[in-house]
Amino acid sequence: MDFEDTPEEAAYRAQVRGWLGKNALSIPPGTRVGVTESKAWQKIKAAAGYAAITWPKEYGGQGGTSMQNVIYGQEESQYNLPGNVFLIGLGMAMPMLMVHGSPEQRQRYIKPALYGEEIWCQLFSEPGAGSDLAGVRSRAERDGDDWVINGQKIWTSGAHYSDFGILVVRTDPNVPKHKGLSFFLVDMKSPGVRVERIRQISGQSHFNEVFLENVRIPDVNRVGAVGDGWKVALTVLMNERSAVGNMGAGLGIDEMIQLARDTELHDGPAIRNAAVREKIADWHVQSQGLKYTRFRSLTALSKGQTPGPENSIAKAVSAPRRQDLSAFAIEMMDMGGIIRDRTISPYRASYEEDWLSSPGIRIAGGTDEILKNIIAERVLKLPGEIRVDSDVAFNELPSGR
Numbered sequence: 001m002d003f004e005d006t007p008e009e010a011a012y013r014a015q016v017r018g019w020l021g022k023n024a025l026s027i028p029p030g031t032r033v034g035v036t037e038s039k040a041w042q043k044i045k046a047a048a049g050y051a052a053i054t055w056p057k058e059y060g061g062q063g064g065t066s067m068q069n070v071i072y073g074q075e076e077s078q079y080n081l082p083g084n085v086f087l088i089g090l091g092m093a094m095p096m097l098m099v100h101g102s103p104e105q106r107q108r109y110i111k112p113a114l115y116g117e118e119i120w121c122q123l124f125s126e127p128g129a130g131s132d133l134a135g136v137r138s139r140a141e142r143d144g145d146d147w148v149i150n151g152q153k154i155w156t157s158g159a160h161y162s163d164f165g166i167l168v169v170r171t172d173p174n175v176p177k178h179k180g181l182s183f184f185l186v187d188m189k190s191p192g193v194r195v196e197r198i199r200q201i202s203g204q205s206h207f208n209e210v211f212l213e214n215v216r217i218p219d220v221n222r223v224g225a226v227g228d229g230w231k232v233a234l235t236v237l238m239n240e241r242s243a244v245g246n247m248g249a250g251l252g253i254d255e256m257i258q259l260a261r262d263t264e265l266h267d268g269p270a271i272r273n274a275a276v277r278e279k280i281a282d283w284h285v286q287s288q289g290l291k292y293t294r295f296r297s298l299t300a301l302s303k304g305q306t307p308g309p310e311n312s313i314a315k316a317v318s319a320p321r322r323q324d325l326s327a328f329a330i331e332m333m334d335m336g337g338i339i340r341d342r343t344i345s346p347y348r349a350s351y352e353e354d355w356l357s358s359p360g361i362r363i364a365g366g367t368d369e370i371l372k373n374i375i376a377e378r379v380l381k382l383p384g385e386i387r388v389d390s391d392v393a394f395n396e397l398p399s400g401r
């Protein structure tokens with residue numbers, strides 16, 4: 001691929017740079033920013049057309065190209081901006097509504113999501129259904145114009161500040177597991193929705209358990225036909241997969257080289273130590289592989305094509321690498337490696353943060369093993385996994401209960 005911007009791309013980059021220079025909120029590094037700041041920034045972006053560059057104009061987007069979206073992302077990442085609490089709403093739920101939603105649903109939900117007025121969460125995983133999402137046991141039963149929902153979801157990122165959730169539940173246990181699911185939009189303030197924060201190893205609580213007890217959802221909030229929930233969920237998962245490639249990144253090779261320069265070991269600066277140099281060389285090779293894999297995705301995007309399994313490859317490499325690299329950095333700093341106080345050392349806090357979050361990143365949006373299965377089947381064309389339960393009625397599957 002040609003790594004330089006085309007004249008059109010360069011012009012777009014200049015336009016974006018100019019706009020960000022005037023409008024990007026200035027937040028000092030290290031400042032804790034919350035949902036309020038994220039909403040404020042989202043509103044500014046949406047009003048200028050930068051919140052959903054590739055969306056059609058009828059939904060408030062620019063009708064722009066994927067490359068323009070990439071360019072915007074590259075330029076925006078130069079600024080310290082509020083975290084993106086809209087990823088599920090704008091990256092998964094709204095694109096799904098554009099495909100499967102009714103005109104009324106699109107009219108009601110897309111614009112408030114775009115302007116950051118309503119936040120969405122993803123109520124898919126359950127204690128017994130994660131990689132095998134079609135195994136969900138939460139159920140919906142029809143009652144007049146409503147559906148009554150009972151069950152439990154888990155690992156629901158951002159449920160504690162979300163206004164709405166996208167929900168997959170079982171409406172028919174008498175048919176094979178993929179065929180008895182339906183898809184709903186749920187108001188998180190509905191009676192019977194209970195959100196319990198999960199405390200993570202880092203001390204933070206990004207995700208939750210969500211208990212659904214006799215929650216009533218009007219039938220107008222069903223997306224797709226009854227029993228077509230898997231088809232709708234797949235659209236969400238496809239959008240999720242295309243986002244996961246960027247999840248693993250964390251601190252990179254340049255920061256690692258600088259850290260090795262700054263760290264004194266018993267035999268001198270770490271950068272001169274043979275074991276450290278060998279690790280840095282390995283990570284450098286990986287960095288180059290990741291860089292060119294990403295360029296392959298960009299090449300596909302710039303030609304208007306959909307990237308293939310490159311994102312799965314990128315995440316399968318970068319998430320374990322983040323864990324490996326941060327563990328090595330912490331060890332290299334000896335006892336200093338576990339000091340989290342940024343005022344003592346900005347490095348230390350960041351590497352520990354990366355290390356504590358990396359196991360979760362190896363699971364979220366497809367575990368290491370699931371990504372390897374995808375690469376084996378779609379890239380290497382190895383025989384598919386044996387699936388013995390696809391033709392058996394869900395309520396006849398052994399459940400261990």
Ligand SMILES: Cc1cc2nc3c(=O)[nH]c(=O)nc-3n(C[C@H](O)[C@H](O)[C@H](O)COP(=O)(O)OP(=O)(O)OC[C@H]3O[C@@H](n4cnc5c(N)ncnc54)[C@H](O)[C@@H]3O)c2cc1C
Pocket residue numbers: 121122123124125126127128129130131132154155156157158207359360361363364365366367368369370373385
């Ligand atoms: C940070 C984070 C945020 C998340 N946010 C959300 C959210 O917002 N909404 C939501 O619905 N969910 C969310 N999840 C849940 C996530 O989607 C699941 O954790 C994930 O799909 C794995 O499911 P599981 O935890 O049930 O593990 P399982 O699927 O039970 O997997 C357990 C182990 O078995 C392995 N395994 C499973 N199946 C296979 C197979 N076929 N072949 C080989 N090995 C296999 C897995 O790789 C894993 O090692 C989040 C998870 C994390 C960590």
